[in-house]
Amino acid sequence: MEEGDRVNYWLFKSEPDVWSWDDQVAKGAAGEEWDGVRNYQARNFMREMKVGDLGFFYHSNKERAIVGIVEVSAEAHPDSTTDDPRWECVDIRAVEPLPRPVTLEMCKAEPRLAEMVLVKNSRLSVQPVRPEEWALICRMGGLEERRSAAARG
């Protein structure tokens, strides 16, 4: 990745009963389509993603926690689960789990995360994460801030 070609950060929500972190890990380095999104805002964010962008993997519903880090492995392409040409998705692959999951409760209790989309708009399933939010949550989860494999060179 070229100097100045900034890595962007995202968050992907999933109901663990439907598609869990373990399911994602099982797909290995090839990754898997983040399909099934039927929301324009979420789709538009996926269209902005580039290979090497990083994301948090969030378990919604019962668990309500960020559990791992993923990397975009393919840019937006038609969603194979529908013939409707409006819907596109990226592919993502698991990078590593968070040593300590960061719960929604922890995010809500942290003033520096008050503006986070996860905190402010609970309905959006694919969302951007600010670099400072990314770094903070990585630390809260017991990780040094991650850079993409491409950015490390």
Added chain:
DNA sequence: GCCAACGTTGGC
């Protein structure tokens, strides 16, 4: 299991 928040649909 309830319901608030939000997005989408469709009648006008």
Added chain:
DNA sequence: GCCAACGTTGGC
């Protein structure tokens, strides 16, 4: 193009 009705998501 407005907005009421409806469906869905996801926190609680």
